[in-house]
Amino acid sequence: MCETCGCNITPGNEHLVRAGGQHATTADGRAAVSVLQSLLSENDRAAMHNREHFDRHDVLAINVMSSPGAGKTSLLEQTIEALQGQVRIAVIEGDLETENDAERIRAKGVPAVQITTGSACHLDAHMVHDALHRLDLDEIDVLFIENVGNLVCPASFDLGQHRNVTLLSVPEGDDKPAKYPVMFRVADLVLCTKSDLLSVLPEFSVTRAETYLRNLASTVPFECVSARGDGAIQAWLNWVCDELAAQRSRLELGRTTRPSGSTDTTARFRADEDGVHHHHHHHHHDSDHKV
Amino acid sequence: MHELSICQALIEQVTRIAAEHGATGVERIGLRIGPLAGVEAPLLRHAFPLAATGTLAETAELVIETAAIRVVCTDCGAESQALVNRLLCAACGSYKTRLISGDELLLANLELTLPDP
Numbered sequence: 001m002c003e004t005c006g007c008n009i010t011p012g013n014e015h016l017v018r019a020g021g022q023h024a025t026t027a028d029g030r031a032a033v034s035v036l037q038s039l040l041s042e043n044d045r046a047a048m049h050n051r052e053h054f055d056r057h058d059v060l061a062i063n064v065m066s067s068p069g070a071g072k073t074s075l076l077e078q079t080i081e082a083l084q085g086q087v088r089i090a091v092i093e094g095d096l097e098t099e100n101d102a103e104r105i106r107a108k109g110v111p112a113v114q115i116t117t118g119s120a121c122h123l124d125a126h127m128v129h130d131a132l133h134r135l136d137l138d139e140i141d142v143l144f145i146e147n148v149g150n151l152v153c154p155a156s157f158d159l160g161q162h163r164n165v166t167l168l169s170v171p172e173g174d175d176k177p178a179k180y181p182v183m184f185r186v187a188d189l190v191l192c193t194k195s196d197l198l199s200v201l202p203e204f205s206v207t208r209a210e211t212y213l214r215n216l217a218s219t220v221p222f223e224c225v226s227a228r229g230d231g232a233i234q235a236w237l238n239w240v241c242d243e244l245a246a247q248r249s250r251l252e253l254g255r256t257t258r259p260s261g262s263t264d265t266t267a268r269f270r271a272d273e274d275g276v277h278h279h280h281h282h283h284h285h286d287s288d289h290k291v
Numbered sequence: 292m293h294e295l296s297i298c299q300a301l302i303e304q305v306t307r308i309a310a311e312h313g314a315t316g317v318e319r320i321g322l323r324i325g326p327l328a329g330v331e332a333p334l335l336r337h338a339f340p341l342a343a344t345g346t347l348a349e350t351a352e353l354v355i356e357t358a359a360i361r362v363v364c365t366d367c368g369a370e371s372q373a374l375v376n377r378l379l380c381a382a383c384g385s386y387k388t389r390l391i392s393g394d395e396l397l398l399a400n401l402e403l404t405l406p407d408p
Contacts, residue, residue, distance in 0.1 A: 030318050030402040035308060039322065039330075039396045042300050122293055153293035156329040156396070181376040182329035214386040217362060217378035 043157055046125035050132065050160025055256050057137035060247040061145060062240070063159055063259070065183065066167035067176075068149030071193040073101045074227040075167070075236070076144055080108040082237055087244065088141045092131045094123040094148045101146065111135055122153035125160055142244055151180040163188040163243055164259040170197045174209035177216060185216045186261030189239055195224040195232070220260065294334040297396075298342035304398055309347045314403035317348040321400040325358040325393040326375045332357065360393030 038044055054061045064072050073093075080089050090111040093101040102114035113131040115123060128145060135143070145161060147154040166187035168176050171194060177184040184190065190213055192206060210222045221239065226232035250257060301320070309317050324330055332355045343349050363370045364380035365388060371381035373388070380388050 031312060031314065031405045033308065033312065033401045033403060035304075035398045035400055037304060037398050039297055039301050039304070039398055042303065120293075120296070124296070152329065156293060156297075178376045181378075182327055185327065185378075212376070215377050215379060217386050217388040217390065219387060 040157065043125045046129055047158035047160040050125055050129055051162070051256060051258070053132060053137070054143065054160060054162070055251060057140070058248065058251060059137050059140050059143050060163075060244050061143045061159075061161040062243070063145045063147055063154075063161035063164045064167070065147045065151070065154050065164060065187075066149060066169070066193075067151045067172060070149070070167040070169040070172065071227055072146050072149070072167060073104055075191070075193060075225070075233065076146065077104060077108055078227045078233050079144075079237065079240065080105070080110050082233065083240070084109075087241070088139060090135055090140045090143050092123075092128060092135075092143065092145045094127070094146060096120075096148065111140075117148060121148055121150050122157050123147050123159055124157045128159045142240060151176065151183045155183040155186050158258070161259065162247060162257050164261070165189045165191060167191045167193045168209060169193045170195060170201050170204045174204045174206070175212055177209065177212035177218075181216050184213055185218060186259055187218065188220050188260050189236075190218075190220060190222045191236055192222065192224045194226060196226040196228050198224075294330060295338040295341065297330060298335060298338040301339075301398060302342045302346055302348055305348050305351075305401060306346050308401060309403055312403055313405065314347065315406050316404035317351040317401060318404055319352045319354060319402035320348065320398070322353070322355045323358055323395050323397045323399045324355055325395045326360055327390065327394040328396040330396055356399070358392050358395050361391050362388035363391050364388050 051061070064076070066072050076091055083089065091102070091105045091113075093105065093112055093114045095101055095114070095116060096118065097116055099114045099116075102112040105112035113134045115127050115131050117123065117127065123145065137143075145159055164187050166184055166189075168184075168190060170192065177190070192209060198204060198206070206224060213222055221235075223235040223239070225236050247257075301322075305317055305320055322335075324332055324335075335355065336353060339353050343351065360373045360375060360378070361370060362373045362378050362380065364383060364385050366385040367380060367383040369380055369382035370391070373379065373381070373393070378388055378390065379386050
């Protein structure tokens with residue numbers, strides 16, 4: 001079914017992917033087993049189920065990531081107000097402690113589920129799965145998953161989302177994409193937030209921030225937004241509405257999608273080990289990505 | 292410190308495979324990790340004993356192989372080595388490249404102790 005997480009390796013076909021058949025024996029008599037599974041295959045499997053769940057209910061799921069205080073919750077508050085009556089929104093909030101963010105979202109009149117991770121620095125697919133039991137997906141068009149504020153760990157865990165958005169706020173400095181390449185490489189959209197502060201923080205260069213992003217071989221849109229003032233998040237709202245339309249067309253065709261930075265490393269290595277130099281399984285899960 | 296959660300997932304995976312093979316112990320665990328996987332090998336090595344204690348993999352040797360970062364250019368077709376925060380084509384300088392190695396986070400292979408037949 002899926003080449004990414006190793007879930008397609010079953011007792012029935014594992015002899016095909018294991019070097020030298022079932023057991024190759026090393027010189028000192030140990031059994032050598034070739035495995036080639038993602039270290040996160042359990043998480044990836046749960047993420048795949050979440051994605052199926054979203055698709056079955058016609059929901060677009062967007063993972064929102066940034067460092068703490070970059071303005072994720074403020075952006076979502078403004079988004080909910082702006083899209084009121086057009087798009088039905090719900091939010092899953094991830095934080096180490098407190099219900100504060102979920103309460104801010106609920107105050108805008110939309111459902112919010114708070115996940116408190118304790119000391120965990122990221123959300124994983126199982127936590128999101130549990131949170132989904134507390135949401136009625138039939139009443140939702142777009143689900144925002146506001147990840148734990150952290151530019152490191154959340155990048156490594158697939159939650160089942162269709163798209164990743166990474167925020168870079170002006171006070172943080174324009175070289176964040178160079179410092180945190182793993183995070184910015186997996187973004188489908190990078191938002192430069194708090195752009196109203198550009199006038200008082202001239203050391204932040206929007207051009208430089210975008211150059212650092214492009215250095216990561218990222219071709220995704222880079223937009224400046226400000227959650228203060230009217231109309232300053234229009235580029236973001238357009239992106240959300242376009243993505244929702246794209247998700248609906250995909251579902252009509254029975255297809256799904258994953259964030260653009262995620263590649264199929266297990267298939268890549270399986271091909272290498274076979275000594276076959278064939279066109280990697282780089283189907284990117286979806287060819288209609290980013291028009 | 293997501294390295295600990297990754298180690299816990301690794302131990303679950305390893306002990307499941309060991310059980311499938313009827314192994315009595317795990318001698319060696321081979322991982323392949325790319326610099327763009329977002330996982331630090333030293334932290335993983337540090338977290339490993341915490342996660343492995345009391346399992347079949349308790350005394351296993353953890354061998355981590357680092358994968359090189361390589362990109363292929365979608366403009367000129369050249370394949371080149373790249374840096375973690377500079378994934379540009381070395382031949383033509385384009386940023387329209389595709390990563391072909393460097394983001395893997397894989398359990399590559401295991402060496403198991405099997406009971407004498």
